[in-house]
Amino acid sequence: MERADALGDVTPGPPACADVPVADGVRLLDGLPRQRGPAEAVTAQTVTAQTVTAQTVTAQTVTARPVTAQGAAPGRRWVVRPWRLLPSPTGTPFTCAFAAVLLVTSFVSEHADPALVHTLHQGSSTDVAHLVRTPVLVLVASALWVVGGVTSPYAVVLLFVLTALERRIGGPRTAGVFALGHVLATLATEVPVGLAVLVGALPASSAYRLDYGISFGVAASVGALAGLLRPWLGWPMLVVFGGALIRDLVEYADPLTNWGHVVALAIGVALWPWVRRARRTGESRKVTARLQRSR
Incomplete structure (x- = not known):
């Protein structure tokens, strides 16, 4: 003044x-x-x-700030909730539904007639012959079978990885990550086989190679989840899982499938910007919904 x-x-x-x-x-x-x-x-x-009005507004802002930012206080304690590692019908509906389907198909594989099981696997195979005739059908059906049953390592990894991924980015996006890795890795491995058969570099029987399972989708989901975890957890998980895939590739037991696993993991890593943006969007919606309920 x-x-x-x-x-x-x-x-x-x-x-x-x-x-x-x-x-x-x-x-x-x-x-x-x-x-x-x-x-x-x-x-x-x-x-x-x-001046008095400004002081009053400032006092009200300072008073209301701890209430508004209570959830983001620097001294917040982390609560360990181990049950969130497992899927639930309300928290992770996609993972629960997908796990239920895999349980059914695994039961059929173990207890049905072997000839019937072979026919079902052959009809769901994403080999070159089926990809040419019915690509959509076999791409979907091949992801409904677990090689080795529900006790296989990929089935166990799928349960925990999809649960963690769905809790962070939601069911539709988790299904998108799994499907993208499954489809793109399958095409990346089978298209070269088809071209090699056309030019005569491989025999015609290679076009009927049996190929089904969830492993490509699991590898992509692991790669995507590593980008959402804290660095001290995400990077070791990525190194351990990627190291196991490289070891299988070096052993050269099934090079086509092993290359598909590496490609699927790389696809999941390439999705880091998208899944991180999806997580921020989901968190913003949760905060907005919580504020609306508190009014």
């Missing part, structure tokens, strides 16, 4: 107390600021009211 000007004229000799001018009950002394006029008084009152 600007300060008022001091009186410029000084009367010779000190005036008597009775001769000192009086304004609004306050004596005017030489060398002291004069009293404000009516307009200046209004201005001062306005500035004072604005």
Whole structure:
């Protein structure tokens, strides 16, 4: 606030107390600021009211801030909830439904007639011959079988990885990650086989190679999940899983499938920007819904 000007004229000799001018009950002394006029008084009152209002708003903001940011307080304690590692019908519906389907197909594989099981596997195979005739059908059906049953390593990894992924980015996006890895890795391995058969580099029987299972989708899901975890957990998981795939590739037991696993893992890693953006979007929606419920 600007300060008022001091009186410029000084009367010779000190005036008597009775001769000192009086304004609004306050004596005017030489060398002291004069009293404000009516307009200046209004201005001062306005500035004072604005200052008080600003102080009130600031106090209200400071008071409300801990309530608004309570969930993001720096001293927040982390609560260990091990049951969230497993799927639930309400929290991870896609993982629960997919696991139920795999349980059924695994039961059929173990207890049905072997000839029937072979026919079902052959009809679900993503070999070159089936990809040419019924690509959509075999790409979907081949992901409904577990090689080795529900006790195989890939089945166990699928249960925990899809659960963790779905809790972070939701069921539809988790299904998208799995499907993208399954489809692209399958095409990346089978298309070269088809081209090699066409040019005569491979025999015609290679076009009927049996190929089914969930491993490509699991590898892509592991790669995507590694980008959502904290570095001290995500990078070791990626190194351990990738190292196992490289070891299988070096052993050269099934090079086509092993290359597909490496390709699927790389696809999952390439999805890091997308899954991270999806997680931020999901967290923002949860915060908005929580604020709306609290109103």
